[in-house]
Amino acid sequence: MAEFRSINPQEIFDNPFKLIGSDWGLVTAGNRDSLNTMTVSWGGVGIMWNKPVAFTFIRPQRYTFEFIEREECYSVCFFDEQYRGALSLCGSKSGRNVNKIDETGLTPVFTEDGVPYFEQARLVLICKKLYAQPLCEEGVLGGDSVLKHYNGDEYHKMYISEILEVLTK
Secondary structure (H helix, E strand, O other), rough: OOOOOOEHHOOOOOOOOHHHHHOOOEEEEEEEOOOOEEEEEEEEEEEEEEEEEEEEEOOOOOOOOOHHOOOOOOEEEEOOOOHHHHHHHHHHHOOOOHHHHHHOOEEEEEEEOEEEEEEOOEEEEEEEEEEEEOOOOOOOOOOOOHHHOOOOOOEEEEEEEEEEEEEEE
C-alpha cells in the first residue's frame, strides 16, 4: 500500500461534485474499540468561518449517527473505483446487523488522536465538528423536488466540520 501524506485542503485536485456526488465516500466515526462507517453521496466542501470545512448529512436513523454524535471528530474517505462494491455494501447494510469492516475487507487505521479512516482510501478528510443542525420541512425552499427525498420525519442532520487534515496517496 502507498503511504499517506498530508496536504493542504486547497491542494485537493478532485472535482468535489464528482468526488461526493458520483464517486461516493465513507463517513467513519468511533474509536479503536468500536467504529462504524456508512456510504455518503450528499455533502460538500468549502470555506466557513475562515476555515476549510466539509458539509456532511446523516439521518438520525442510521447507526453511524450514534458514532458521529458521540465523537468530536470523524473521517470522510474516498476510494478508487475498485472499491465500489465495498462502498455499496456500506450503504446498503446496517452496522447494527453486519460487521461492515469484516464483510468489505477494508482495513481501519487511526490518526494519532484516534480518528478512524481506511488504509485503502486514496483521499481522507479528517473532520472536527463545528456546528450541527437538523434539517426540517419548514426550512425547505425547493418544494416537492427536495421533499421527495424524505418520508415523514427522516430528515438528515447537517454537520459543518472543520477539515483538520487531508491525507492523500
